[in-house]
Amino acid sequence: xxxxxxxxxxxxxxxxxxxxxxxxxxxxxxxxxxxxxxxxxxxxxxxxxxxxxxxxxxxxxxxx
Amino acid sequence: xxxxxxxxxxxxxxxxxxxxxxxxxxxxxxxxxxxxxxxxxxxxxxxxxxxxxxxxxxxxxxxxxxxxxxxxxxxxxxxxxxxxxxxxxxxxxxxxxxxxxxxxxxxxxxxxxxxxxxxxxxxxxxxxxxxxxxxxxxxxxxxxxxxxxxxxxxxxxxxxxxxxxxxxxxxxxxxxxxxxxxxxxxxxxxxxxxxxxxxxxxxxxxx
Numbered sequence: 492x493x494x495x496x497x498x499x500x501x502x503x504x505x506x507x508x509x510x511x512x513x514x515x516x517x518x519x520x521x522x523x524x525x526x527x528x529x530x531x532x533x534x535x536x537x538x539x540x541x542x543x544x545x546x547x548x549x550x551x552x553x554x555x
Numbered sequence: 556x557x558x559x560x561x562x563x564x565x566x567x568x569x570x571x572x573x574x575x576x577x578x579x580x581x582x583x584x585x586x587x588x589x590x591x592x593x594x595x596x597x598x599x600x601x602x603x604x605x606x607x608x609x610x611x612x613x614x615x616x617x618x619x620x621x622x623x624x625x626x627x628x629x630x631x632x633x634x635x636x637x638x639x640x641x642x643x644x645x646x647x648x649x650x651x652x653x654x655x656x657x658x659x660x661x662x663x664x665x666x667x668x669x670x671x672x673x674x675x676x677x678x679x680x681x682x683x684x685x686x687x688x689x690x691x692x693x694x695x696x697x698x699x700x701x702x703x704x705x706x707x708x709x710x711x712x713x714x715x716x717x718x719x720x721x722x723x724x725x726x727x728x729x730x731x732x733x734x735x736x737x738x739x740x741x742x743x744x745x746x747x748x749x750x751x752x753x754x755x756x757x758x759x760x761x762x
Contacts, residue, residue: 546579
């Protein structure tokens with residue numbers, strides 16, 4: 492019950508997500524979720540960049 | 556050693572990420588994803604999105620404050636190669652859930668904007684497909700989306716139907732067509748959507 496209430500109060504984020512999901516798309520999403528043969532992507536993390544180093548480089552370029 | 560051959564494996568691409576914030580605006584001041592002039596509608600949109608003033612109620616800084624994640628990607632020379640972003644969808648709305656009761660009542664992840672600076676498109680030079688900047692950036696967005704275990708295991712995006720280069724990349728990354736459409740009033744066209752199933756994230760919480 493608590494979980495359901497939490498789901499009801501989802502934050503409404505705009506961007507392109509502002510558009511309501513069509514019934515056809517919702518049905519497709521259910522089909523895709525139930526399709527065990529569908530490729531599932533894992534992706535890959537990247538190392539963190541050094542913020543100060545990036546800013547120093549751009550500052551140097553701007554003084555030239 | 557003369558006459559000897561040495562096999563040197565393809566070099567792994569070095570790409571680093573940094574979470575975007577207002578301090579980093581100088582890094583994207585000259586960001587340009589349009590290889591030719593004049594830029595297309597979508598290229599201009601991507602160029603503006605990352606450096607737009609939040610008072611415009613659009614752009615990276617505006618949506619950062621609303622929970623969207625935005626990253627810049629830098630190469631080994633600390634040049635900004637591109638950027639990517641991630642938010643959650645506003646789906647599903649209660650009316651749709653009523654009609655499609657099996658639909659999970661949690662959102663999916665969406666990529667609101669992603670772009671590569673024209674200097675680095677197709678790069679690094681001579682890199683295998685898996686080592687291209689475009690692949691690395693998309694793979695990072697996939698990885699970041701998987702960490703949102705509060706969402707459905709799908710990553711979606713909208714793309715201008717004439718943006719063939721991007722559609723080709725998304726297909727290569729295994730995105731498939733999705734029935735959802737977005738009417739982009741300013742562009743005057745329906746953006747098409749694509750979707751990718753995500754593997755479950757193996758960890759419950761970050762250490």
